[in-house]
Every structure is written in C-alpha cells, then in structure tokens.
Amino acid sequence: MAQQSKKIMIYQLLPRLFGNKQQSNIPYGTITQNGSGKFEDITSQALDGIKELGTTHVWFTGVISHATLTDYSTDGLPANNAQVVKGRAGSPYAVRDYYDVDPDLAVVVKNRMAEFEALIQRTHAKGLKVIIDFVPNHVARQYQSKMKPAGVKDFGEGDDVHVAFSPANDYYYVPGKDLVVPAPKSDQPTPLSVLQQQHYTESPAKATGNNVFSERPSVDDWYETIKLNYGVDQQNGAKQYFNPTPAVWTKMRDILVYWTGKGVDGFRCDMAEMVPLAFWQWVIPEVKKINPSLIFIGEAYDPTTYKSFLTTGQFDYLYDKVGLYDGLKRLIRSEDNADVNDIRKVWQQESAGFGDHMLRFLENHDEERIASPGFVGKAEFALPAMVVSATLSGGPVMTYFGQEAGEPGAGAEGFGGEDNRTTIFDYWGIPEHQKWMNNGAFDGGQLSPDQQALRNYYVKLLQFAGSSEAIANGELWEIPVGGNMNKRMYGYVRYTANQRLLILVNFDRHYRMESQVQIPAQILQNRPFTTAEDKLSDLKLTDLKDNTIPVWVLPMSAQILAF
Missing domain, CATH: 2.60.40.1180 (Golgi alpha-mannosidase II)
Structure with a gap:
C-alpha cells in the first residue's frame, strides 16, 4: 500500500461537552441545569490549543442532529419520546436528521447550520481538517428529516411494511407485531422518573440497529435505533440484492456528498463492519469524485477483515482496537497476562503490510478514561503506551479531549451511570478539561503542576511524532x-x-x-x-x-x- 505523505494526528471532541463551562453536574440534569457547549465555544484560542498537540484533523463528534429529550418546538424540533432516547441529551449515534446539526450546539437555534459552517471555516483557518461522524447502520426510532433538500425521500417513505424484508425497503420489519420497548434496568436511574410517562407506538415494529429482528429488543440492545436495509436479507442466509442499487445506498451517498459540500474533510464511519463491504467499495470512490483528498475511517473490530476493508472497501484507515489498544491496556494495568508480545503480534501479524492504515488510540468516547478507577487510576501510567501508539507506524494517532489533562470520567452522569467513561448521552461539565479551558481562555490556567507536566508530555510527544520522517515512513x-x-x-x-x-x-x-x-x-x-x-x-x-x-x-x- 502507498506510503503516507504525512502522519495524521486526530483530536476527538464532543462540542456539547468540550466548551461547556458550567460546573453544576446534576445526574440526568437538563441543558439549563448542566449546560451545553456550543460551536461558538470552539474558538480560535481553543483551536490553537488543539493544534499545539500536533493535531492535523479535529473529529467533531455528535454534530449531526440526533434524538433528544430537549424541546425545541419553537424552532420546529420537538423533543423525542423518552422511551426511545438514551439520556437527556440523547445518543449522537441515534441520528434523527442526517441533513441537520444538533440544536444544542447553537447559540441561536435557527442559525445552527451557519454556526457549524463558521466552525468549519475557523478550523480550516488554523490549517486543521474537519472530521465528522457518518452513522450508516442505523437511525433514531423517530427519524424524520426536516432539513433535507427538495426531492429527497425520507428513510422508510414508500416501504412495504407488510413484509419482513424487501430489497426495495429502507427498513426491516416485524409484520403484525408492535414494538415492545424494554423496561430500564432496576439499578439504573431513568429520566422517565422525572418526566411525564410517555407511551411509544411503533406498528409494525422495525428491526433494531444491532441486528435484532424481533419486536422485543432487550435493554442492552440499541433499542433506540432502527437497522437500515442495504439489500441484505439478514434472516435468510444474508442473501444479497445489490442490483438494482438499493435506495439506501444512493441516499447515503447523497448525505456524504452534502457534508462534503459543507467543507468536511473526512468521515469516521460508525460500525462500518455492520454495513456490506460492497457498499463501501461503491460509495467511497463515488464521494471522492467530489473531493479526492477526503479520508474515510472505519470502526472495525475483526482483524480478519481489516485487509478487505482497506483494499476492497477502499477505507483509508481502520480502528486498531482489538489489536494494539487491548494489548496496551493490559500492559498499562499491569495485568497478569500483559505481554509486549501483543505489540509484536500487531505489526508482525495482524496489521502486517498495512500498519500505516491503522488508527491508534488509548481513549475515545466508547472506552474507559485512563485516569478512571476502572482503567488504571493514574494518567501517567499510560505514557509508555501513548509513545507506542504514536510511533509504531505512520498511521493516525488520536487523542480524546481531556486525556491530556488526566480527565477521569467520574460521576454517574445519567444513562451511562458510573462507568469510567465520559458520557455521550447527557449534559455534563468535564472538570479536569475545564481547568485547561479556564473559562474560555484555553490556556491551562487552572491545571495543577502535575497536569501541566502531563499535557506538556503529550505536546512534546505528538508534535515530534507528527513531524518525524522516520515515524511517518x-x-x-x-x-x-x-x-x-x-x-x-x-x-x-x-x-x-x-x-x-x-x-x-x-x-x-x-x-x-x-x-x-x-x-x-x-x-x-x-x-x-x-x-x-x-x-x-x-x-x-x-x-x-x-x-x-x-x-x-x-x-x-x-x-x-x-x-
């Protein structure tokens, strides 16, 4: 595979959390109680601080409009049904309108798209590229695009709901059965205790996002989402119907082209393995006709499929979670089975020949915070692993906002509970990150000496890794x-x-x-x-x-x- 001309250095942040200055963290708190960061909070100064970490690309997570319990009815965006929303703010991966941005992130809701476009311009002015999420496998239960261009059909519009599968349908159905929303876990707080009890009706039931072809998804399933149909009869031997091109394929291509037109430079493709390889083989070259320098990053977890997703599937980069991340986590935690042979195995076997196309990281929105009690409890213990992540190959390395300040992800914020992670479902302030943010100065003014030293280590490591010829090539x-x-x-x-x-x-x-x-x-x-x-x-x-x-x-x- 071709050499990388420059090592890509990614900084991931959730705008909802990144710029939030409020420090009142109430479990399941409303946006008024706990606050929300805005596009405008990611200022020129903030971008300077991000760029100081050697960053070339900023992944703005949770930009696309998703299901939420916050009511924007005055702007034509009522709250979604609480039974099919996880958390107060809602999951960024339960998209309710692919052609819109999250109203939480706007100072003036009706100007939300212009505010995002201004953020793209600010980011580009700093010499940084913009990555956003592309969520192709599933949509929110109450998906309805109010901002779609003229002539665009919504998902499910025109579906034959009387059959479980049809190549012409956008969704999968459970004919004759109504959806049964699972009850919350008994040990998990729920917004239904503080909101008026709502009943959600879906008839017939649609298949759930994580391939649950039943009207009864469990509480551990992605019950807030609907699986999209790419022309695969999942319940009958996964038989494929790709000719004529399924409607979902062309709809998704048009969505990618739309955001490319806004100036987006790359897409992190959620659960890429749950979408047919043939779709990626078709759609990535299609979208790169608009901008050949676009990058596509696939979230993939099966090392036996990596090569096919990079070659046949045309992805530029894939997650290296199951290989390098998992091995490094054991070493950081000093587990009994921790062994540097896991590092050797990654570059000699699992990614041999395409290591420069694997994205390395130690934190992201899905994983435990390093400084959390559940991971290792001390951010500095991960520095050798960060050195490996940044130098083992010429492929991208990613830092998650707050990682460089030792953010522990503490608190039962809401839906996620006390899980050693920073919530993606609720409104929350991120205390250690807020010390670097320093009320919007983004100068680290409130960091402790140990935190300053930690951030300085990341700056030194990532700047060097991003500029080193030997590491890149x-x-x-x-x-x-x-x-x-x-x-x-x-x-x-x-x-x-x-x-x-x-x-x-x-x-x-x-x-x-x-x-x-x-x-x-x-x-x-x-x-x-x-x-x-x-x-x-x-x-x-x-x-x-x-x-x-x-x-x-x-x-x-x-x-x-x-x-």
Missing part, C-alpha cells in the same frame, strides 16, 4: 531489551536514510530497563554515531562508542532516542 526493526524473561519492556528502531530513532518503553511498575543496545549494521548503513538525544526529555548521551547505546529507562516510562 520509516522501517521498523525490533531491538531486544530487558532480557528474554521480561514481558513488560520493549524496544524498536524506526529509521529512514535521514533519521534514526530508538524507541524504548518500560511497562514494568518496579524495575528499570537497563541494557546495552548495539545498533545493527543494516540500520547504520555505514553511518556511525557518537551521540543520542531523547526527544521526550533533556537526556543527551555523548561519547558513545561501537555504535552502542546504554539504555536506562525508569519504570512506567519511555524514551525516543535520536542517534
């Missing part, structure tokens, strides 16, 4: 360190003709990494060295002899030695 050579018995220490060289880096990571909680590393002749290419400099600290090694580097790495730390 270099070869990888594993270097033995720590002895054969130590499963918590790892080393490798990334190198080109112009740059050579020895990357050392020590995940051991107690022991230093001590070694003498002799650089192989194949890497040297008749270019000996006598000095080495750590790009993450002030460490400088001089008078080195025999092309050997003395290694001394503290527990739970890392070095990037340029030699």
Whole structure:
C-alpha cells in the first residue's frame, strides 16, 4: 500500500461537552441545569490549543442532529419520546436528521447550520481538517428529516411494511407485531422518573440497529435505533440484492456528498463492519469524485477483515482496537497476562503490510478514561503506551479531549451511570478539561503542576511524532531489551536514510530497563554515531562508542532516542 505523505494526528471532541463551562453536574440534569457547549465555544484560542498537540484533523463528534429529550418546538424540533432516547441529551449515534446539526450546539437555534459552517471555516483557518461522524447502520426510532433538500425521500417513505424484508425497503420489519420497548434496568436511574410517562407506538415494529429482528429488543440492545436495509436479507442466509442499487445506498451517498459540500474533510464511519463491504467499495470512490483528498475511517473490530476493508472497501484507515489498544491496556494495568508480545503480534501479524492504515488510540468516547478507577487510576501510567501508539507506524494517532489533562470520567452522569467513561448521552461539565479551558481562555490556567507536566508530555510527544520522517515512513526493526524473561519492556528502531530513532518503553511498575543496545549494521548503513538525544526529555548521551547505546529507562516510562 502507498506510503503516507504525512502522519495524521486526530483530536476527538464532543462540542456539547468540550466548551461547556458550567460546573453544576446534576445526574440526568437538563441543558439549563448542566449546560451545553456550543460551536461558538470552539474558538480560535481553543483551536490553537488543539493544534499545539500536533493535531492535523479535529473529529467533531455528535454534530449531526440526533434524538433528544430537549424541546425545541419553537424552532420546529420537538423533543423525542423518552422511551426511545438514551439520556437527556440523547445518543449522537441515534441520528434523527442526517441533513441537520444538533440544536444544542447553537447559540441561536435557527442559525445552527451557519454556526457549524463558521466552525468549519475557523478550523480550516488554523490549517486543521474537519472530521465528522457518518452513522450508516442505523437511525433514531423517530427519524424524520426536516432539513433535507427538495426531492429527497425520507428513510422508510414508500416501504412495504407488510413484509419482513424487501430489497426495495429502507427498513426491516416485524409484520403484525408492535414494538415492545424494554423496561430500564432496576439499578439504573431513568429520566422517565422525572418526566411525564410517555407511551411509544411503533406498528409494525422495525428491526433494531444491532441486528435484532424481533419486536422485543432487550435493554442492552440499541433499542433506540432502527437497522437500515442495504439489500441484505439478514434472516435468510444474508442473501444479497445489490442490483438494482438499493435506495439506501444512493441516499447515503447523497448525505456524504452534502457534508462534503459543507467543507468536511473526512468521515469516521460508525460500525462500518455492520454495513456490506460492497457498499463501501461503491460509495467511497463515488464521494471522492467530489473531493479526492477526503479520508474515510472505519470502526472495525475483526482483524480478519481489516485487509478487505482497506483494499476492497477502499477505507483509508481502520480502528486498531482489538489489536494494539487491548494489548496496551493490559500492559498499562499491569495485568497478569500483559505481554509486549501483543505489540509484536500487531505489526508482525495482524496489521502486517498495512500498519500505516491503522488508527491508534488509548481513549475515545466508547472506552474507559485512563485516569478512571476502572482503567488504571493514574494518567501517567499510560505514557509508555501513548509513545507506542504514536510511533509504531505512520498511521493516525488520536487523542480524546481531556486525556491530556488526566480527565477521569467520574460521576454517574445519567444513562451511562458510573462507568469510567465520559458520557455521550447527557449534559455534563468535564472538570479536569475545564481547568485547561479556564473559562474560555484555553490556556491551562487552572491545571495543577502535575497536569501541566502531563499535557506538556503529550505536546512534546505528538508534535515530534507528527513531524518525524522516520515515524511517518520509516522501517521498523525490533531491538531486544530487558532480557528474554521480561514481558513488560520493549524496544524498536524506526529509521529512514535521514533519521534514526530508538524507541524504548518500560511497562514494568518496579524495575528499570537497563541494557546495552548495539545498533545493527543494516540500520547504520555505514553511518556511525557518537551521540543520542531523547526527544521526550533533556537526556543527551555523548561519547558513545561501537555504535552502542546504554539504555536506562525508569519504570512506567519511555524514551525516543535520536542517534
């Protein structure tokens, strides 16, 4: 596969949370009680702070209009039924209008699209690209587009609701059965206790987003969403009906073209594996006719399918969750089965040949916060893993807002409960992130010295990783360190003709990494060295002899030695 001309560095944020200055966090609180960030809160100063982290692309999560309990009836957007909304604000992945943006994010609701377009312009003015979510697999139960262009048909408009499946239908149905909305879990608070009890009617029932072809989804299913029909008869051997092109395909293409026309530079494609590969093979080239430099990032979790999604499916990048993330999490947590062989396995086997097309991360909206008690409780313990994530390949690396301040995701915000994550379902202020935000100055004025040091580490690491030729396009050579018995220490060289880096990571909680590393002749290419400099600290090694580097790495730390 082709080399990357530049390493992509992504910063993910939810505008609803990112710019929220309110500090009154009431579980299931309303937008008035808990507040909401706006597009306008992502100011020029905020974007400067984001760019300082080496960022090239900002992923604005939760931009598209989704089901919510907040009432904007005066602007023609009434609240959705509480029985099919998760949380007060609602899930960003239960889209109710693909052609509209979330009214929560606007200062003036009727000007919401113009306010988003202004954010795109501000982002581009900083030399940053814009990524938004594309949610192709499912829509909100009460999907209805009020902002669609003239002539566009809504999903389900004209469907034959008397059959479970038809290639001509947009949805799957359970004929003759009414939807039975699951009761909330007994230990989970619910907005129904504070809102007027509502009854939701759906007749006949439509299939639920996570492939539940029954009128009775469970409380653990994506019951707030409806599965879209891409021409696959899921209940009869997954038989495919792709000729003529299903209506959902062309509708989705038109949606992608619409947002491309707004200036969006890329799409993070939610649950890409739940949509037929043939659709991606068709739609990505179609949309790139409008803008060939668009990037498509697929959320995928099956390593056996990665290659086909990148080649046949035409994706530019895929999530590396099941491989690198899961292995690094075990190492960060110092679990009994933690082993640096998981790192080796990723680049030698799972993503061999396409590692530069895997997106690496340690946090996102789905995963536990590093500093949460459920993950590891101390943000600094993840720094060696962040070094690996940023340097193992030329593929993208992503930081989640607040990660660089040690945000723990504390509190039972609402629907998600106390789950070590930052809510995507409710209105909330993000306390440690708010210290960096500093009432809109975005200068870190309220961060503690430890938090300042943490952020500075991220700045140094990500700026270097994003500008390094060896990391973007270099070869990888594993270097033995720590002895054969130590499963918590790892080393490798990334190198080109112009740059050579020895990357050392020590995940051991107690022991230093001590070694003498002799650089192989194949890497040297008749270019000996006598000095080495750590790009993450002030460490400088001089008078080195025999092309050997003395290694001394503290527990739970890392070095990037340029030699």
